[in-house]
Every structure is written in structure tokens, then in C-alpha cells.
Amino acid sequence: MSTSTPQNRFPTPSPSASADEAPVPGPGYMVDPARIPGIETILKALDGVERVVLTTHLNADGDGTGSQAAMFAFLEARDVRVRVVNPTPFPDLFRFLFPDLARDGDFPILDASTEAATEWCRTADLVIVLDTGEIPRIGRVKPMVEHLPHLVIDHHPAGDRAIEGVAWREVGASATGEMVHDLIHHAGGTLNQRAVDGLYVAILTDTGSFRFSNATPLAHRVAAELIARGAKPDELHDRIYGSAPLRRYKLLEAVLGTLDRTPDGRVAWMTVPQRTFRSLGCNAEDLEGLTDYPRTLEGTEVALLFRPVDDGVKVSFRSNGSVDVNRVAREFGGGGHVRASGALVQGDLEKVRQRVVAAVSSALDGEGPGRSGPTEPDRRANPRTTSLPTGNAR
Numbered sequence: 216m217s218t219s220t221p222q223n224r225f226p227t228p229s230p231s232a233s234a235d236e237a238p239v240p241g242p243g244y245m246v247d248p249a250r251i252p253g254i255e256t257i258l259k260a261l262d263g264v265e266r267v268v269l270t271t272h273l274n275a276d277g278d279g280t281g282s283q284a285a286m287f288a289f290l291e292a293r294d295v296r297v298r299v300v301n302p303t304p305f306p307d308l309f310r311f312l313f314p315d316l317a318r319d320g321d322f323p324i325l326d327a328s329t330e331a332a333t334e335w336c337r338t339a340d341l342v343i344v345l346d347t348g349e350i351p352r353i354g355r356v357k358p359m360v361e362h363l364p365h366l367v368i369d370h371h372p373a374g375d376r377a378i379e380g381v382a383w384r385e386v387g388a389s390a391t392g393e394m395v396h397d398l399i400h401h402a403g404g405t406l407n408q409r410a411v412d413g414l415y416v417a418i419l420t421d422t423g424s425f426r427f428s429n430a431t432p433l434a435h436r437v438a439a440e441l442i443a444r445g446a447k448p449d450e451l452h453d454r455i456y457g458s459a460p461l462r463r464y465k466l467l468e469a470v471l472g473t474l475d476r477t478p479d480g481r482v483a484w485m486t487v488p489q490r491t492f493r494s495l496g497c498n499a500e501d502l503e504g505l506t507d508y509p510r511t512l513e514g515t516e517v518a519l520l521f522r523p524v525d526d527g528v529k530v531s532f533r534s535n536g537s538v539d540v541n542r543v544a545r546e547f548g549g550g551g552h553v554r555a556s557g558a559l560v561q562g563d564l565e566k567v568r569q570r571v572v573a574a575v576s577s578a579l580d581g582e583g584p585g586r587s588g589p590t591e592p593d594r595r596a597n598p599r600t601t602s603l604p605t606g607n608a609r
């Protein structure tokens with residue numbers, strides 16, 4: 216594979232790395248030529264832009280925030296002023312990817328409910344939407360940026376309510392961060408330590424720590440580049456997965472007690488008891504990885520997690536690939552990926568469970584719309600419950 220671009224270069228390594236462990240140069244990464252037209256569309260749209268809003272989906276995850284951190288660094292280095300305005304509060308876990316000091320009273324992350332966020336959106340030149348391309352997924356940010364041109368950089372299928380504007384979509388990318396890496400690389404842009412860390416976190420979290428089928432050769436290649444540029448795999452993994460609060464294990468104890476499956480064992484599920492969830496003071500991040508238990512049970516083809524909430528039951532779907540759970544979730548007003556989807560379903564828990572298990576079972580039997588063929592194009596398997604569409608379009 217070769218590329219015609221003369222711009223395949225990285226800037227000098229981050230100044231924040233100490234001299235005795237300065238990153239070594241990467242082995243000469245090449246952006247897939249098939250991605251270059253998409254990248255150039257984005258770069259062209261960024262021409263002359265001075266003020267940008269960066270946003271991502273509801274309940275931002277490591278890919279959304281990591282991609283934001285990298286885009287932030289890239290754009291600021293080009294003298295573009297950037298603010299992050301997300302539809303839900305920026306997760307504490309990923310705040311380290313952004314500068315923590317106010318510069319002239321300006322914080323890079325603005326809470327969408329504030330006047331500062333409204334004002335920034337009002338006066339910006341455009342909005343960049345990362346890691347989703349669907350209108351319902353940007354929640355309250357949508358009306359705030361309606362008047363702006365939209366750029367979408369995303370690795371999800373476009374969906375029924377796609378955001379209009381300039382879009383670069385790569386369904387085969389392991390993470391949006393992988394795409395942002397290629398964009399910055401192709402542009403010969405800046406990758407400072409936070410950008411490198413952000414992109415590594417993006418790929419790390421979206422591949423389930425390189426365990427899932429989207430941990431492609433390219434995902435590893437980009438990760439290798441990022442490590443060569445100063446990302447520390449052990450430190451970043453520990454920062455994200457290495458300090459679970461006690462409530463998480465108390466919740467796991469309660470949830471594991473609900474493990475159940477169909478008689479043939481092909482569909483397995485667990486339920487998050489609402490009372491326990493509340494009394495432990497849990498949040499959506501505490502659900503991280505719970506679907507791994509039914510998913511890794513012997514014989515499981517589709518795993519489900521049910522969580523009653525005030526306005527229905529949130530359902531997470533995980534498939535081993537024999538069923539397209541994106542299509543099954545869409546039957547229930549949700550969506551996501553072929554192997555990992557979500558929906559918010561109206562009704563009481565028992566009825567919802569029966570309907571969803573029945574829909575998944577019939578998809579497995581080849582009767583429902585979710586049956587996928589052996590030439591499955593979408594190899595993704597995003598395990599992050601918190602990152603998934605819920606069908607919650609408020």
C-alpha cells in the first residue's frame with residue numbers, strides 16, 4: 216500500500232515527555248489511501264474557521280472524549296479557538312485529557328446548561344460532531360448548534376436520523392479516535408501528549424482493551440504509533456480500569472444474582488435492580504462491562520442487560536455476530552452497532568424482557584429482521600454500555 220501524500224509526518228514529540236524517556240519515532244505509518252478523500256473533505260471544511268464547537272454523544276465515553284482531546288489540540292495548534300459542549304456532563308474519568316487550568320478565565324469544557332456554552336455556540340463558525348452522526352444522540356446540543364455548519368466524524372452507521380452536513384464516516388474504523396489519528400497524521404498536525412493519550416484511550420476503550428473483533432491490525436498499528444509517540448499503555452489502562460469504587464462490586468453482586476437464559480442457552484441476560492442501583496448511588500459508568508458476564512457464558516449468542524428507569528427499561532444488546540442486534544434494537548426504537556446496541560423500551564420490566572427475548576430468539580431462528588449473513592461487514596463489538604444508544608431521544 217502506498218500513498219501519494221507528501222504530508223505523512225508527525226511533529227516533534229510532546230514537550231511534556233521528559234528527556235530521558237522521549238518517545239522514539241514511529242515506524243512510518245501510512246494512512247489508508249481509501250480514507251484520504253474523507254479526510255480532505257473535513258480539512259477543506261475547516262479552512263478559515265476560527266471558532267469551533269466540539270461535541271459528542273450523550274454519556275460521552277473514552278472514544279468521544281479522547282477524540283475531542285485530540286481534535287482540541289490539533290485545532291488549537293492551528294490557531295482555532297475550541298470549546299467542548301457535550302449534551303451530558305463531561306465524565307470525570309476522562310478530564311485528565313484536557314488542560315485543567317483556566318486560561319484567561321476560559322475553560323475548554325463548557326457545561327451545555329450554561330450561558331457561556333450558549334454564547335460560544337451562538338458565535339462559533341461550525342460544530343464538529345464526534346463518535347455519532349445521529350440527531351437524537353447529541354441531545355440538548357442540537358438546538359444550540361442548529362444555525363452552524365456541521366462536520367461529522369464517526370465510525371457508526373449513519374442511522375435513520377443522520378445529522379446533515381459534511382460527514383466522514385468509516386464503519387470499519389475501530390474507533391473515532393482511529394479516524395482522528397489519521398486526519399491529524401494526514402494533515403501533518405500536532406499531536407501533543409494529551410492528544411496522544413486521548414487517541415490511545417479512544418481505541419483502548421472502544422476495542423474493550425483490544426479484546427474485541429474491532430481490534431483490527433489497523434487499530435493495533437495506530438496504537439503502536441501512539442505508544443511510540445509517548446502513550447503509556449499501563450498508566451492509561453490503570454487510570455481508566457484500575458480503581459473501581461466499592462459500589463461497583465456491590466452492584467455486580469446484586470446483578471449477577473439475576474443471571475438467566477433461554478432453555479437453549481443462546482440468549483442470556485441480567486437485570487439491574489433499580490432499588491439497588493439507586494441505594495448504592497450508582498451511575499451509568501458503573502454498568503461498564505456488566506454485559507460481559509452473560510456474553511461470555513458458555514453457549515451465549517446474544518447477551519442482554521435490562522435496567523428499569525423512570526420512563527421504561529433500558530436494554531443493552533450484545534451479539535457474537537450471528538444476529539445483527541442493531542436491527543433488533545431498532546425494532547424497539549434504539550440502535551447502535553451490529554454487535555452492540557441499545558434501546559429504551561416502554562413498559563414494565565417483565566413484559567419488556569419477554570418481548571425483547573422473543574425478538575432476539577426469532578432473529579436467531581432466522582425469522583426476525585436481525586438475522587445477519589456470514590459476510591458480516593461490521594466487525595465492531597463495543598462493550599461500553601454507557602456509550603451506547605438508548606433510543607432516548609430527549
Ligand SMILES: [Mn+2]
Nearest residue numbers: 278346391421
Ligand atoms: Mn466509538
